[in-house]
Amino acid sequence: MSSIVLDVRNGVATILLNRPQVLNAFNREMALQMQEALENCDQEEQVRVVVITGEGKSFSAGQDLSEVVDPDGPGMKRILKEHYNPIIKQIRGLQKPVIAAVNGVAAGAGANIALSCDIVLATSSAIFLQAFSKIGLIPDSGGTYFLPRLIGWQKASAIMMLGEKIAASEAERMGMIYKVFSDENFKNEVEKIINTLAEMPTRALAYTKQALNVSFINDLDTQLDAEDSFQQRAAQSADYKEGVESFLAKRKPVFIGK
Numbered sequence: 001m002s003s004i005v006l007d008v009r010n011g012v013a014t015i016l017l018n019r020p021q022v023l024n025a026f027n028r029e030m031a032l033q034m035q036e037a038l039e040n041c042d043q044e045e046q047v048r049v050v051v052i053t054g055e056g057k058s059f060s061a062g063q064d065l066s067e068v069v070d071p072d073g074p075g076m077k078r079i080l081k082e083h084y085n086p087i088i089k090q091i092r093g094l095q096k097p098v099i100a101a102v103n104g105v106a107a108g109a110g111a112n113i114a115l116s117c118d119i120v121l122a123t124s125s126a127i128f129l130q131a132f133s134k135i136g137l138i139p140d141s142g143g144t145y146f147l148p149r150l151i152g153w154q155k156a157s158a159i160m161m162l163g164e165k166i167a168a169s170e171a172e173r174m175g176m177i178y179k180v181f182s183d184e185n186f187k188n189e190v191e192k193i194i195n196t197l198a199e200m201p202t203r204a205l206a207y208t209k210q211a212l213n214v215s216f217i218n219d220l221d222t223q224l225d226a227e228d229s230f231q232q233r234a235a236q237s238a239d240y241k242e243g244v245e246s247f248l249a250k251r252k253p254v255f256i257g258k
C-alpha cells in the first residue's frame, strides 16, 4: 500500500498517512487503503495498539480538494458514505486503543479523524483546523459529535464556525487533545506511551473504550448496567487473573492481551 503504510512490530501497528506532497490529504485511494489497514489491525491478534501519524511535516490536510472538482471523482455522497464515515466507525469500533500522533497540521477530515481516536498526542508545532467553513462546508467525519463532547458546545461552535487555527498547546489546554510534546521529544514520548499501552491488558482497554463509546448517550442506570456487563467480561480474561495474581505475589504483571 502506498498512500498508507502499515507497519506492525512488538504489538504496535503504525498507520502512516503517506501523501506528503499534499500534506497527507485524503483521496479515494488513500481512504480505502486506510480502511484496509484499520481492518488488518482489528483482525491481527498480535496488534495491541494502533498509532496513526503522518509522513513529513503534516498529519493530514483532510479531503484532497483536487479530487472534489474532478468530474470523474467520487463526489460528495460517496466521499462521506464510502470514505470518512467507515473510517470513523472503524476507529471507534476497533477493540484496541487507537492513538493519533499529530505530527503537524491536522485540518478538516484530518483533524476529525485525529479527534475520533482514543488518545490524541501532538507535537508543539501542530495545529488543529476545522477548515470546513472556509470552503462552504460543515464539519464532518464526526467533528460535530466529538468536538462538543471534548471541549463543550460554545468553544466547539466558535472553532467550527470561525475556522481558526488552534495551536497544539491551546488544544491541550481546552481538553481537545491529551498531551503536547516538544518537536524534539515528540517521537520518544509517543513511543513510551504506545509501548506502555501495548503491554497493558488489551481486553480491559477494549471494554473501557466500548463503555466510553456509549457514556454520553446513556443515563446513569443504563451506564452502570453497561459497566457491569463489560466488567463481567473483563473478569473472564487471562489478564485479569494475571493482574490480581501478580499484585498479590508482588511481582510485575505480564499481560498477554487475552
Ligand code: T3D
Pocket (backbone or CB within 6 Å): 021, 022, 023, 025, 061, 062, 063, 064, 065, 066, 068, 075, 076, 079, 080, 105, 107, 108, 109, 110, 129, 131, 132, 135, 137, 140
Ligand atoms: O467534498 C468534500 O470536500 C467532502 C469532504 C470534506 C472533508 C474535508 O476534509 S473538507 C476540508 C478540506 N481541507 C481543507 O480545506 C484544508 C486545505 N488546506 C489548507 O488550508 C492549508 O493547506 C493548511 C492550513 C492545511 C496548511 O497550510 P500551509 O501553508 O502549511 O501549506 P500549503 O502551502 O497550503 O499546502 C502545501 C501543499 O499542499 C500545496 O500544494 P503545492 O502548492 O505545494 O503544490 C497545497 O495545495 C497542498 N494541499 C494542502 N491541503 C490540501 C492540498 N491539496 C489538496 N487538498 C488539500 N486539502
